[in-house]
Amino acid sequence: LAKTTQPISMDSYEGQEVNITCSHNNIATNDYITWYQQFPSQGPRFIIQGYKTKVTNEVASLFIPADRKSSTLSLPRVSLSDTAVYYCLVGVSHDMRFGAGTRLTVKP
Amino acid sequence: GAGVSQSPSNKVTEKGKDVELRCDPISGHTALYWYRQSLGQGLEFLIYFQGNSAPDKSGLPSDRFSAERTGGSVSTLTIQRTQQEDSAVYLCASSFPGQGYSNQPQHFGDGTRLSIL
Numbered sequence: 001l002a003k004t005t006q007p008i009s010m011d012s013y014e015g016q017e018v019n020i021t022c023s024h025n026n027i028a029t030n031d032y033i034t035w036y037q038q039f040p041s042q043g044p045r046f047i048i049q050g051y052k053t054k055v056t057n058e059v060a061s062l063f064i065p066a067d068r069k070s071s072t073l074s075l076p077r078v079s080l081s082d083t084a085v086y087y088c089l090v091g092v093s094h095d096m097r098f099g100a101g102t103r104l105t106v107k108p
Numbered sequence: 109g110a111g112v113s114q115s116p117s118n119k120v121t122e123k124g125k126d127v128e129l130r131c132d133p134i135s136g137h138t139a140l141y142w143y144r145q146s147l148g149q150g151l152e153f154l155i156y157f158q159g160n161s162a163p164d165k166s167g168l169p170s171d172r173f174s175a176e177r178t179g180g181s182v183s184t185l186t187i188q189r190t191q192q193e194d195s196a197v198y199l200c201a202s203s204f205p206g207q208g209y210s211n212q213p214q215h216f217g218d219g220t221r222l223s224i225l
Contacts, residue, residue, distance in 0.1 A: 042216075044214075098151035
């Protein structure tokens, strides 16, 4: 199972772009990179998933370099409601495991 | 449409009692997962079902923990002779099965908060 490393916490201000980087040096050829968001007292919610290059949806962008040993979740113009824990997972289906995540705090 | 439903939302019980936690997955989702989350911590994988079988039980912490799934739908997680260290939020997720090397997002319920006195 691929291990991931991401910052424990990050602070930002409303309206800023936030980039959270995840390291996964032992990613396997068939592994996907998936990000989830978790608010207090709720289960995690899927944000975005990618395999290589760049993926964008209505919520976020995911940048994956050619070697795939890291990935960056980009949240444009964050608001107070984006305060949450963000998890980076690497693997395929049930082989993925949640780490400790990055606690993002957005300040006014 | 309906999401993943877990019951009860909260459970308080005395040490040594048995508890059953229930998960109703999204209709059509054949994959089902149980996780445990202690206060301020990440999610700890417990068990994975594909249909009614559990090909990966590697996360169950002891033989006091068991889970079953019937009809490819509802799942129950049972903890026997509860201990105080079992106190946590127990989360259930479901998904469509991955096809070959594809990957399907997991959809989570809001969990059962279990407190052992």
